Amino acid sequence: AQKITQTQPGMFVQEKEAVTLDCTYDTSDPSYGLFWYKQPSSGEMIFLIYQGSYDQQNATEGRYSLNFQKARKSANLVISASQLGDSAMYFCAMREGILTGGGNKLTFGTGTQLKVEL
């Protein structure tokens, strides 16, 4: 089974609108972390936001927020007030074993290509 599933290969949003990028995950580990990265056409990977499985609050970083629904095993990224510069590929990733010291690698989803239009 896929550990990280991103079901939207491509998304379009109008400038200044909000957009939600979906991510579901699969783990039996009680302690894990969820990450979102942005990859513009230049190819660099840019860290956006992190959510720990034991965090009480949903993570927010500027225009980025994470809609974390633990029971549904979903960690959707919400981008508010989209800008043209937000056009990029977005990857959801998970690290398991956060609190047991066994966590190391991040497992990535296949990504969602976001296009912001005027």
Place this chain on the structure above:
Amino acid sequence: GAGVSQSPSNKVTEKGKDVELRCDPISGHTALYWYRQSLGQGLEFLIYFQGNSAPDKSGLPSDRFSAERTGGSVSTLTIQRTQQEDSAVYLCASSGSAGGTGELFFGEGSRLTVL
């Protein structure tokens, strides 16, 4: 430099040749990762180094792939007898902590093309 540095940025080679890709992590970062990204795809984990511990090689696709990290800093990924399916961008990342909540900082990648 302040970020993760990778070289070469682009490498074109002929099938059957060996290639070496280099990664210089952020100074002081103890964890180093190699990922592979094929065209339009997600990131595939290859190998992970943490301090002096034995590396996690569970993602290496075949015994043609190997990596080492010297002195806990610079890492080299070696692909022997390259095949066309090895064509991809090879991304190196480092992290200041062993797992946990630390995010990975990525280099700009080495684009490998095998003819």
